[in-house]
Amino acid sequence: MTGWFTARNIAIAALLAALLLLPVFAELAGNRFLLTLFTRIVILALAATSLNLILGYGGMMSFGHAAYLGIGGYAVGMLAHEEVLTGFVQWPVALAASALFALIIGALSLRTRGVYFIMITLAFAQMAYYIIAGLARYGGDDGLTIYKRSQFVAPIDLSNKVQFYYICLALLFGSIYLIWRLVNSRFGMVIQGVRSNDLRMRAIGFPTYRYKLVCFVIAGTICGLAGALLANHTDFVSPAMLYWTRSGDLIIMVVLGGMSSPFGPLIGAVALLVFEEMLPFMIKLLGTPLFGEAAVRGAEYWQIVLGPLLLLVVLFARGGIVGLLSKVRS
């Protein structure tokens, strides 16, 4: 027994420390972009963490999770557009709207299984996408600029980039802790039992549908919070927030980092988004001595490299990055 000092725990602790110290580093390096990038990573990690609750722990393959991101974001955007600037209204509305949407989607889709479940969640999310894209008052296809971030009482100021980063980080850590408690509670045992064997759960006396539905709503609500944060981060909302490829990104983060692991989605989000930023640069750097000018043009097609890499992780690292780290002996 190596106790707490496993490669996995050391890596997670290092990542958490790095996230906590990031604004300091960004300040010293004079790199503003780094802070913006990582605020975005932390927010999407929150969305992926909420997806992990239903996908990783509950085995519910939802392909429409970005819908809650968009609904949370648009709740903030629309209210700001209507001059309701206080976060004490905006954020509860964002949470309530995503919870309600999750309740409706869940109530209908959780009666189906397998491919049908995937397709129904996808269909509902796309429906939300087209509805929002059709709202002319709120910018339609072009999206909606948010001129003022959510207002809270002093000293909270979301326009302060460092403060906003720490608020996002605190909400992420809080949610990870909340979900960790949740999945180990009686409720969580039911959810994990359902993932493992739904029929048997019903046979031993659990009305599984209502537990799945509550789980689905909790996940949707947390993702709605991520949406409210994302709207404040970009000062802009657009239908692209809830397009199905965004749902796909969230699934990739969860699978890449490690399903049903508390820190998996965070690790997946950091890995995917940092990689996305670095890959074109790396192709240019490594490719130029070999291929000269061609590498510079090739860098535009960095996604061709990303795809096979993801495939390798799915094929050879079942537990994602967390699973790989668990195998390493410290």
Next chain:
Amino acid sequence: MNEPLLQVSHLGKRFEGIVATDDLVLNVAAGELHAVIGPNGAGKTTLIAQLSGQLSPDSGSIHFGGNDITTLPMYRRSALGLARSFQITSLFLDLSVLDNVALAVQARAGHSFHFWRNARAEPELREPARAALTRVGLAERADRPAVALSHGEHRQLELAMALAGNPRMLLLDEPMAGLGPEESVRMVEMLRALKREFTILLVEHDMEAVFALADRITVLVYGRVIASGAPNDIRANADVRDAYLGEAEAEGAGHG
């Protein structure tokens, strides 16, 4: 004691023209071990599935402990104390052995909308689960993942889960399936001990085991009851002999 604990009357179920259950009548008195036998395709598993609520019958009724449960969903029947074990091992393979049984305990411990306390640290779930595991001889395996157990141990775990809910009646679907000779002997011993405490409906292929354990035996052929009675009557019954027992009868006689 006069009213049977389980009363099945005129049950019927067909799949696309195939009659799986045909006007089936079956009564199980409290405290009895009632075995259901029959050749492959006689509709034994279909019967269990209807009793547990996995399938709903086309006609007829099922009463359990005075309640009409014909249309109740599975989880409600389980809450009334009707516990089922599966023929094809149906466990939570990625959870630990103890988690498997603890879930069965939790199912009977009120609703599970408790979101905060660590369920794996709750003695009121873990202790009855450990007791059930001890009962079937799996206590040392408690912390292994269920997937790591042998087939025989899976059968024992199935039984522990059925027991852990503190049921009134056990529906056991071929608990002996796929067991080696030694494991079978152990399973028979275990069932003999359980029989003292629970009413049991046992569906089983192993004739030796059935004749050794059953108080009453019902014989199904093509979904229909062709005979029902004490083991000796069944052994002597000419219809049963013709339809089914044949060489198995010789084995059963050898044992009895």
